[in-house]
Amino acid sequence: MGGEDGTGWRTVAKLSEFRHGALLVEVEGTTIGLIRQGEKVYAYRNSCPHQGGPVAEGNLVGNTQCRVAEGGLRRQTVSRSRLNLACPWHGIEYDLETGVCKGDARMRLKSYKVLVEDGLVRIRP
Amino acid sequence: MWLRGLRPDIKDSDPGQELVGDSSVNTLNNRGAAFSPLKAQGETARRRMRGGLDNAVKQAEDRGLYDMLVVDADCHQREAYSQFVDYVKPEYRSALRAKDAKRITPKYKRIIGKRVMRPEVSYPLPMGPEEIVDTFSVRLQEIGITRPVVIPDPMLEMATDPRNPDFEVEVGKGYAHYMADTFGHLHDRFVTVIYAATTAPDKAAELIDDLGSEKIFSGVLISTVTLTNPSSDDWNPIYDAAQRKGLPICVHGDNPGDDGKSRNKSWLPIGFGLETFLENHVLSFPITIARQLTSIVLGGVPVRFPRLKFIFMEGGVTYIPWLMQRMDDEYVKRSFEAPLLNKFPSAYMNEFYYTTQPLESANKFALKNFLNMFDYENRLVYASDYPHWDFDAPSAIYDLPFLSETAKRKILGENAARAFRLS
Ligand code: FES
Numbered sequence: 001m002g003g004e005d006g007t008g009w010r011t012v013a014k015l016s017e018f019r020h021g022a023l024l025v026e027v028e029g030t031t032i033g034l035i036r037q038g039e040k041v042y043a044y045r046n047s048c049p050h051q052g053g054p055v056a057e058g059n060l061v062g063n064t065q066c067r068v069a070e071g072g073l074r075r076q077t078v079s080r081s082r083l084n085l086a087c088p089w090h091g092i093e094y095d096l097e098t099g100v101c102k103g104d105a106r107m108r109l110k111s112y113k114v115l116v117e118d119g120l121v122r123i124r125p
Numbered sequence: 126m127w128l129r130g131l132r133p134d135i136k137d138s139d140p141g142q143e144l145v146g147d148s149s150v151n152t153l154n155n156r157g158a159a160f161s162p163l164k165a166q167g168e169t170a171r172r173r174m175r176g177g178l179d180n181a182v183k184q185a186e187d188r189g190l191y192d193m194l195v196v197d198a199d200c201h202q203r204e205a206y207s208q209f210v211d212y213v214k215p216e217y218r219s220a221l222r223a224k225d226a227k228r229i230t231p232k233y234k235r236i237i238g239k240r241v242m243r244p245e246v247s248y249p250l251p252m253g254p255e256e257i258v259d260t261f262s263v264r265l266q267e268i269g270i271t272r273p274v275v276i277p278d279p280m281l282e283m284a285t286d287p288r289n290p291d292f293e294v295e296v297g298k299g300y301a302h303y304m305a306d307t308f309g310h311l312h313d314r315f316v317t318v319i320y321a322a323t324t325a326p327d328k329a330a331e332l333i334d335d336l337g338s339e340k341i342f343s344g345v346l347i348s349t350v351t352l353t354n355p356s357s358d359d360w361n362p363i364y365d366a367a368q369r370k371g372l373p374i375c376v377h378g379d380n381p382g383d384d385g386k387s388r389n390k391s392w393l394p395i396g397f398g399l400e401t402f403l404e405n406h407v408l409s410f411p412i413t414i415a416r417q418l419t420s421i422v423l424g425g426v427p428v429r430f431p432r433l434k435f436i437f438m439e440g441g442v443t444y445i446p447w448l449m450q451r452m453d454d455e456y457v458k459r460s461f462e463a464p465l466l467n468k469f470p471s472a473y474m475n476e477f478y479y480t481t482q483p484l485e486s487a488n489k490f491a492l493k494n495f496l497n498m499f500d501y502e503n504r505l506v507y508a509s510d511y512p513h514w515d516f517d518a519p520s521a522i523y524d525l526p527f528l529s530e531t532a533k534r535k536i537l538g539e540n541a542a543r544a545f546r547l548s
Contacts, residue, residue: 053180086242089241
C-alpha cells in the first residue's frame, strides 16, 4: 500500500504544486482530481456520473442563480463565491463543495476526504 | 480556471510519506489545447488532452468494444466550408468563406466555451485532410468506433440559401468531389454521404448518379429545413437515384435560426422568440425531423419507392413513439388525404432507421418504455455526433441496463451496417 501511512490517509501531492486549479493523481488505478480553491482542496474521482467524462479537468464556473422578484420578475445572477465544476464532455455542473449535480441531484461525484497538513495534500481513498 | 497539470513523479518525497504519481502521464500545457503524446499503447500513441477522450478509451477497453462492430452513424467534421472551397465555382467562393465567418458567432462560442471544454470542440477551425484522417480513422477507433459515417452538417442550411438553386447544387457537388478525391481510398475506414440539393432535384440526382457508386458514399443527405416538402413529386428524382444506387436517404435534424432569426423568411424558426439555446435545442431537431417524417410517410414515399431506406438523424429517440401514435390517430380520421398508405403510418415508421443521439436517458425507466413502443432493437442505430457539445460515446448505449447483449450489438453496429450497406 504505497503512500498509505497506516491511518488510512495517503499523501498524494504537495500543496505548493498547484496554486489554483486541478491536479490529477493516480491512486490504485483510479484517477482523482485535486481541485484547489485558496487553502482548500477538494478531491473527486475523475469520472463523471453522466457518461464517465473527465469531470475534474473541467472549468470552475460561478453558480447561476435566479430569484423571483415582485410581480414574477426574474433576477438572475452568477455567484462569485459558490462555484460549480463543469464536466468538459457535456458541461454538466456539480457543486464544488458537495459534488452534487446541479441539474439532477441523483448524480453525485465520488468524493474523497482531504487533509492539508504541513504543505502536503492527503486523501483517504 | 485552467488545469495546471497532470501530476508528474515527485522526486523529493519525505521518507515514510511516499507520494503517489504516474510517470506515464505528461504534463499538460496549461491551456490544454495542444496534443501531448502519452506513452504509446500498442500500435497507436494516445494523446492526452485536457477534457479529452481518454476516459472513453478506457470505457471501450473495459466493455470489449474493440471486439464488436460499432458504426457511428452520425459524426462530423468541424463546421467549415473553406475546406472544399476550391471545388466550387469561383463566383461562389467568397460567399462560402463568409459563411464560415458568420456561422460561429461570439454567442455560440459562449454557449460552448465555458463549460464544454473538450479540445476538439473548437470552432471555426477547418480541418485539414490529415486531421480528418486522424479523427475518423484513429481517434474514433480508439474509443471503440469501427466505422464512422461522416455527415456534413454545415450543408443542412443550404436548402434555404437565397442564392439557390445553383448555389446549393454547387456546394453539394463541391463537398462530394472533395471527399471522393481526397479520401476515396479510405472508404474501409470511414464513409460519408452525398448532399442532395432539394431546390434542384434533377441536379441532385445527376450527382447521385455520377458519384453514388463510389465506396466512400454510403447515403444521400437531405436537410430538415427545406422550402418544399419531401413528399412533393419534385423530389422524385432524388429518391429514384438513391434507390437505384442502393443508398439510404439520411434526414438530419437542424436548428433553423438558433439565434431566434430565420435564415429564410419562408421558414419560421422553431426557436423564434425563445430565450435560450437550451429551449431552442430541446425543440428544433426532433420537430424539424418530425416535419419531414410526417410528409414522407403520409405522402406515401415508401410506397412510391419501396426499396428505399430512410435514416432519421439527431432527433434523439423519444419523438418516435409520439409521432407514431399521433399520425395513426389522425390518419384514421382523414385517410382520404393519405390514399397511398396500405397500413398504419406507425408501420412505415417501424421500417425506418433512427440514430440514437442525443439519447434522452435522464429517466432510464421512461426511456425503456419509450423504446418498447417501437421496434427499437432493429431500428435504432448508434451515433456519437462527435465532436459536438452533446455527443454520446458508445457507452451511452452499451451501459443501458435493460438492453440485451443482442440488442446492444444490433444498435451499436449491425443495424447500421445493414442500413448503410457497410461490409
Ligand atoms: S460525461 Fe460529464 S457531462 Fe457528460
